Amino acid sequence: MTSGSSPKTGYYRxxxxxxxxxxxxxxxxxLDLSASIRRFAQTxxxxxxxxxxxxxTSTHHSWSFNKAxxxxxxxxxxxxxxxxFFWLFAIVELTALVQFGRGLWGDLGADKMxxxxxxxxxxxxxxxxxxxxxxAGDATGATALQEIGGNLGLAAQxxxxxAEQATAGATTFLIVGLVLFVVIRIAxxxxxxxxxxxxxxxxxxxxxxxxxxxxxxxxxGALMVVIMYPLTLYRFTASKPDPRLVEFPVGSEYYVKAAxxxxxxxxxxxxxxxxxxxxxxxxxxTFLDLLELILVDTPWPVVVTFVIIVAWRVAGARVAxxxxxxxxxxxxxxxxxxxxxxxxxxxxxxxxxxxxxIPLGVWFSKSARAYAIARPVLDLMQTLPPFVYLIPIIAFxxxxxxxxxxxxxxxxxxxxxxxxALGLMQVDGRLKEAARAFGATxxxxxxxxxxxxxxxxxxxxxxxxxxxxxxxxxxxxLIGAKGLGQDVLVALMYVAKGQxxxxxxxxxxxxxxxxxxxxxxxxxxxxxx
Numbered sequence: 001m002t003s004g005s006s007p008k009t010g011y012y013r014x015x016x017x018x019x020x021x022x023x024x025x026x027x028x029x030x031l032d033l034s035a036s037i038r039r040f041a042q043t044x045x046x047x048x049x050x051x052x053x054x055x056x057t058s059t060h061h062s063w064s065f066n067k068a069x070x071x072x073x074x075x076x077x078x079x080x081x082x083x084x085f086f087w088l089f090a091i092v093e094l095t096a097l098v099q100f101g102r103g104l105w106g107d108l109g110a111d112k113m114x115x116x117x118x119x120x121x122x123x124x125x126x127x128x129x130x131x132x133x134x135x136a137g138d139a140t141g142a143t144a145l146q147e148i149g150g151n152l153g154l155a156a157q158x159x160x161x162x163a164e165q166a167t168a169g170a171t172t173f174l175i176v177g178l179v180l181f182v183v184i185r186i187a188x189x190x191x192x193x194x195x196x197x198x199x200x201x202x203x204x205x206x207x208x209x210x211x212x213x214x215x216x217x218x219x220x221g222a223l224m225v226v227i228m229y230p231l232t233l234y235r236f237t238a239s240k241p242d243p244r245l246v247e248f249p250v251g252s253e254y255y256v257k258a259a260x261x262x263x264x265x266x267x268x269x270x271x272x273x274x275x276x277x278x279x280x281x282x283x284x285x286t287f288l289d290l291l292e293l294i295l296v297d298t299p300w301p302v303v304v305t306f307v308i309i310v311a312w313r314v315a316g317a318r319v320a321x322x323x324x325x326x327x328x329x330x331x332x333x334x335x336x337x338x339x340x341x342x343x344x345x346x347x348x349x350x351x352x353x354x355x356x357x358i359p360l361g362v363w364f365s366k367s368a369r370a371y372a373i374a375r376p377v378l379d380l381m382q383t384l385p386p387f388v389y390l391i392p393i394i395a396f397x398x399x400x401x402x403x404x405x406x407x408x409x410x411x412x413x414x415x416x417x418x419x420x421a422l423g424l425m426q427v428d429g430r431l432k433e434a435a436r437a438f439g440a441t442x443x444x445x446x447x448x449x450x451x452x453x454x455x456x457x458x459x460x461x462x463x464x465x466x467x468x469x470x471x472x473x474x475x476x477x478l479i480g481a482k483g484l485g486q487d488v489l490v491a492l493m494y495v496a497k498g499q500x501x502x503x504x505x506x507x508x509x510x511x512x513x514x515x516x517x518x519x520x521x522x523x524x525x526x527x528x529x
Contacts, residue, residue, distance in 0.1 A: 040200045042212030051193045070189030078221020081210030085195050093184050100177025101237040103170045115159050123152035266395040277396050284402045291344035315520020326509040335506040342483035346469045349408035353465045357413045361420025378414045386475045404481025408472040415464035423457025424450050470511040
């Protein structure tokens with residue numbers, strides 16, 4: 001027997017590629033896969049037994065040609081349940097057929113000829129107006145109109161030549177489309193067995209994967225081909241396709257009704273929940289005013305000294321030097337006050353995100369049901385564009401710094417929740433069982449074991465929250481949040497490239513200051529450990 005297997009017997013050596021295995025061991029490791037392949041392939045099973053074993057035992061890529069796949073194309077893939085293969089080659093094959101159809105029956109010069117008709121009609125109108133002006137004694141106007149008409153006539157002649165050239169290129173489209181179609185079918189024939197063998201390999205560990213050739217899949221694949229191919233060919237080859245295929249055949253009535261209903265709901269909710277919204281605004285405004293008092297109103301030498309000392313004690317001398325340089329940049333270029341306002345905004349938003357997000361992450365790590373309910377909400381918060389958040393924020397809270405903070409919270413909170421829950425769920429269950437065996441309570445288990453082990457993931461969530469909050473400062477400035485975001489916004493409005501770049505660098509340095517200080521203590525512990 002040759003190295004690997006014999007297609008006739010259907011044996012496959014699991015130990016192929018292992019040079020130091022004895023012949024007795026090799027014999028013991030041989031598996032008969034022919035029966036398994038037959039159960040998977042069902043129809044034409046002998047062919048697939050030979051091809052799969054050839055692919056599996058080859059030390060390099062084994063080329064084989066599947067005539068059925070080359071003949072039936074995507075229909076073969078659909079019948080065999082290889083839907084990724086089906087859609088890939090259906091799209092590629094349809095592209096080739098479009099080129100073929102454009103060359104065979106497509107009116108390639110139709111657009112140009114329509115343009116010629118318009119130009120000639122306009123030229124005739126100009127010449128008629130010139131004759132009218134000449135008859136009225138306006139020689140100057142007649143000359144100008146006649147010149148315009150002549151130019152339009154020349155443009156029409158040039159467009160006729162372009163239309164003729166486009167029509168002459170039909171043969172090229174025909175040949176290119178035909179060649180592409182043949183090449184695609186040949187490629188599909190060569191790739192089919194390899195793709196189907198991979199599907200068989202997955203089936204051996206997951207028996208939910210389709211086996212054999214199913215009539216329902218064949219009919220569904222044929223239905224997709226019947227729907228997609230004619231409509232797409234008609235759309236791209238007809239000179240004037242039906243407008244219902246080009247644009248969705250629905251007016252604006254549904255859009256108008258939905259927009260009015262949402263607007264009415266926002267108005268009613270804003271009135272009904274005014275007390276709640278005012279309470280939230282007041283609480284956030286109080287904390288924001290406190291931070292602004294500390295960062296903005298305090299003399300700048302005091303703030304600089306305090307921040308540098310904190311950076312040095314928490315993260316080390318290198319970070320302190322970097323923080324000193326970054327603060328010098330903010331001060332020397334006139335960004336001190338706006339950067340402190342930004343720190344207050346981001347600090348307020350980030351702190352609320354952490355105070356709310358970390359406990360939620362702990363809860364979700366303990367309750368699969370709660371996490372399953374919250375996951376769609378988190379997905380929505382992370383998927384919607386940040387500009388969309390501004391609409392309900394403005395409707396319920398108005399404009400200003402507090403609405404900017406609230407919009408920032410929506411963007412910054414999901415990473416904190418997700419990564420806290422992820423870190424806690426990844427704690428080894430055996431360690432928790434050992435801690436319980438020694439009498440640890442749930443509180444001791446959380447604070448003494450789970451949170452310390454999950455700290456890398458939690459710190460990553462904190463980092464992402466801070467950076468996302470800073471990334472929102474420009475968007476939040478659209479509703480009056482001010483700070484460095486307003487400097488960038490003004491630069492965009494007046495296309496002030498230098499001013500915008502300097503303000504952007506100020507935001508970058510602000511983010512790096514916060515990140516280095518917050519991450520510093522944890523990194524130092526990690527390095528010492």
